[in-house]
Amino acid sequence: xxxxxxxxxxxxxxxxxxxxxxxxxxxxxxxxxxxxxxxxxxxxxxxxxxxxxxxxxxxxxxxxxxxxxxxxxxxxxxxxxxxxxxxxxxxxxxxxxxxxxxxxxxxxxxxxxxxxxxxxxxxxxxxxxxxxxxxxxxxxxxxxxxxxxxxxxxxxxxxxxxxxxxxxxxxxxxxxxxxxxxxxxxxxxxxxxxxxxxxxxxxxxxxxxxxxxxxxxxxxxxxxxxxxxxxxxxxxxxxxxxxxxxxxxxxxxxxxxxxxxxxxxxxxxxxxxxxxxxxxxxxxxxxxxxxxxxxxxxxxxxxxxxxxxxxxxxxxxxxxxxxxxxxxxxxxxxxxxxxxxxxxxxxxxxxxxxxxxxxxxxxxxxxxxxxxxxxxxxxxxxxxxxxxxxxxxxxxxxxxxxxxxxxxxxxxxxxxxxxxxxxxxxxxxxxxxxxxxxxxxxxxxxxxxxxxxxxxxxxxx
Numbered sequence: 001x002x003x004x005x006x007x008x009x010x011x012x013x014x015x016x017x018x019x020x021x022x023x024x025x026x027x028x029x030x031x032x033x034x035x036x037x038x039x040x041x042x043x044x045x046x047x048x049x050x051x052x053x054x055x056x057x058x059x060x061x062x063x064x065x066x067x068x069x070x071x072x073x074x075x076x077x078x079x080x081x082x083x084x085x086x087x088x089x090x091x092x093x094x095x096x097x098x099x100x101x102x103x104x105x106x107x108x109x110x111x112x113x114x115x116x117x118x119x120x121x122x123x124x125x126x127x128x129x130x131x132x133x134x135x136x137x138x139x140x141x142x143x144x145x146x147x148x149x150x151x152x153x154x155x156x157x158x159x160x161x162x163x164x165x166x167x168x169x170x171x172x173x174x175x176x177x178x179x180x181x182x183x184x185x186x187x188x189x190x191x192x193x194x195x196x197x198x199x200x201x202x203x204x205x206x207x208x209x210x211x212x213x214x215x216x217x218x219x220x221x222x223x224x225x226x227x228x229x230x231x232x233x234x235x236x237x238x239x240x241x242x243x244x245x246x247x248x249x250x251x252x253x254x255x256x257x258x259x260x261x262x263x264x265x266x267x268x269x270x271x272x273x274x275x276x277x278x279x280x281x282x283x284x285x286x287x288x289x290x291x292x293x294x295x296x297x298x299x300x301x302x303x304x305x306x307x308x309x310x311x312x313x314x315x316x317x318x319x320x321x322x323x324x325x326x327x328x329x330x331x332x333x334x335x336x337x338x339x340x341x342x343x344x345x346x347x348x349x350x351x352x353x354x355x356x357x358x359x360x361x362x363x364x365x366x367x368x369x370x371x372x373x374x375x376x377x378x379x380x381x382x383x384x385x386x387x388x389x390x391x392x393x394x395x396x397x398x399x400x401x402x403x404x405x406x407x408x409x410x411x412x413x414x415x416x417x418x419x420x421x422x423x424x425x426x427x428x429x430x431x432x433x434x435x436x437x438x439x440x441x442x443x444x445x446x447x448x449x450x451x452x453x454x455x456x457x458x459x460x461x
Contacts, residue, residue, distance in 0.1 A: 002039065010043040015050075015198070022205035022357060030206035037208050041192065042338060050198040053345045054368045060298055068314050069284035069291050071271050071386035072259060084262070091261050092254025095238055096148040102236035103141060103152055103251055104222075104325075106215050107134075107166065107244035108159030108188045115401050119162035121244040122169045125398060127411040128436040133398070134169070136247040138176035139439040144252040147442075152252075153236055155184045155227050157218050163187045186225035189217045193350045193367045201352040201367060209350050209367070213339075215243075215321075216372025219330050220339040228334075231327050239330070241323040241374075245398040248413060249322055256387055257324060265385035266329035267377055271317035272391045277304040281318030282375060284386055290379035291386070293319050317386065319375060320395045329381060341377060343370040393417060425449045 002010065011017055019038065026034065052058065076082040095101050107121040116123050124130040131139075141152045158166045167185050170176070175183060191213040192200040201209040213220075218241075222228050231237070238257060242249035250256060250270065260268040269291075271284055282293040283304075296304075299315065306314045333340045350367035354360050378384055389395070396413035400406040418437040419429055424445040429435060441451040 004035070007035070007038060011038065014043045014046040016043070016046060016200050018199055019202065019208065021202070021355070022353075026206050033206045034208075037190075037210065040190065045338065046200075049343060049370060050194065053343055053370055054194045054196070055198045058345060062294065062298065062300060062303075063287035063292075065287055066294070066303065067286045069271075069286050069317055069386055071284065071317050071388050074388040074390055085255060085259075088258030088262055089254045090258065092256065092258030093148065095257050095261060096144060096152070096252065096254065097150055099150045099152075099235055101152060101238045101240060101252075101257060102231055102234075103137070103154045104218070104239050104241045105137060105154070105156050105244050106218055106241070107156050108162065108212055109244070110162060113400055114398065114407055119158070119166045119169065120398075121156075121166065123398065123407075125247055125407065125410060125414070126436060127415055127434070129438075131438075132169075133244055133247055135173070135176050136439060137244075137249075137251055138178055140251045142177050143440050143442060146440075147447075151179070151182050153182045153184065153231070153234055154178065155186070155222070155231075155239075157188055157221060158185055159188045159212055160190065184225075184227055184230060186221055186227055189213045189221050189224070191217075191370050193348070193352075193369050195352070195367055201350055203351065204353065205357060209352055211348075211369045212371075214344070214371030214373055216341045216374045216376060217339065218374060219341070219377070220334050220337075222330060223334040223337070228327065228331055237327045239325040239327060241321075241325055243321050243397075246320065246322075246394075246396060247398070247410065248394050248396045248417065249320075250389065250394050259385055259387055260324045260326075263383065263385040265324070265383050266326045266381035268324040268385040268387070269375075269378070270320060270322040270389040270394065271386050272320050272389055272395055274313060274316050274318040277301075277313055277315075279318060281320065283315045284317040284319060285315065287379075291381075291384045292379050293373075293375040317388070320389070320397075321374070322389070322394065323374070325377075329377075333377060333380065339372055340380065341372045341374075343372055345369075346371060392420075421445070421448055425452065427452070 076085050109120045111118055111120045111123045114123055121134040122132050125133050141154060144152055190210040193209040193211055195201055203209040240251055242251060274281055280296050282295050283299050285292050285294050303315055308314055346369045347365040348367055348369050349362045349365050351359060351361050396410040397405045398407055398410045402408050415434045418435055422435060425448040442448050
């Protein structure tokens with residue numbers, strides 16, 4: 001940790017000495033608060049970030065050689081690929097039995113858009129049971145532990161806003177049957193907001209205007225929190241990454257994990273076949289022999305709408321943000337204590353203190369926030385792998401209260417999935433009857449039949 005004079009020197013060299021504007025007016029607590037924030041910033045990196053992404057707007061250049069990414073299809077295309085998938089399932093099961101896999105959930109958001117006051121992961125998404133999103137994942141991990149006979153560590157990235165509430169929620173629910181030792185909570189990093197002149201804004205006399213540094217910041221937060229060190233001690237070198245708002249995420253998928261390992265991939269991804277050319281999913285693409293994700297808003301319409309000879313969209317592989325990382329890859333990307341990912345600019349309305357110490361509430365965008373995106377790690381990986389997933393089984397995002405990708409649509413997807421699983425186990429529901437199953441019931445027809453034989457009472461209405 002730097003001394004105050006050393007920190008002041010570094011900040012002055014970065015051209016940001018205005019952050020000390022009200023220093024002489026602060027009491028000891030206020031100074032400690034501001035210093036804590038200033039110590040977290042990589043000041044040597046700030047001038048380059050300001051020059052490249054704040055005082056000028058970066059060009060959004062689409063590579064001229066852009067092509068659709070290659071992926072493993074949901075169903076094997078030939079006997080050789082069928083054999084590869086069978087090998088992958090066996091390898092994936094070995095990974096879980098040997099304790100090499102850890103789960104990683106990005107859970108820094110609040111439930112505001114759902115009309116809910118609290119961390120999004122605590123939202124009661126269960127259609128009948130009221131299970132929270134966190135409980136769905138916890139029961140999925142418990143199911144896998146019982147099936148494979150090995151504990152699965154769970155890393156949960158919170159934010160400064162919801163960290164305490166998240167930890168308290170787990171404690172109040174006895175960690176949903178998991179052990180406290182296998183859970184690791186850590187907070188996302190923050191990034192200051194900049195005025196359009198490149199100067200960092202103050203939110204208060206004792207505080208910078210801060211915002212989360214984007215889901216790409218997960219990787220650096222893993223290092224700074226000690227999570228990577230813990231993974232290494234525990235023998236976790238395969239990391240299953242998913243976002244908290246998708247209860248159908250394939251947290252434990254032997255095929256996905258096995259292909260990742262067999263292919264020697266450093267970063268793997270699930271893709272979903274897009275419902276249309278402009279669905280709001282990032283597009284898996286190839287450029288320069290590397291996999292990239294081009295955001296749906298950036299892919300030119302002529303490419304988005306282009307089709308193969310058989311009439312399918314050429315750029316049909318969309319990203320639901322479900323990945324597997326190799327721990328060694330994350331260690332390499334964060335080896336020098338910096339995040340080796342590009343920063344993306346977002347123009348926002350950010351309240352701030354002016355030079356007179358008066359709070360300004362802007363009516364128009366006045367500031368730049370910089371975020372890193374985790375998918376920008378794809379072209380940095382020595383080898384990648386993409387597996388097409390089943391949308392109905394893997395994707396039910398809970399981003400809105402109603403409409404598309406909402407609480408309503410997610411609950412409908414949960415019930416539809418559970419009805420399919422019951423039917424596969426030989427149970428047909430009467431018209432008008434819906435059943436919600438716990439993830440503990442298993443994910444094969446045989447496991448579900450055995451579970452129901454021991455647990456005859458299910459939630460139905």
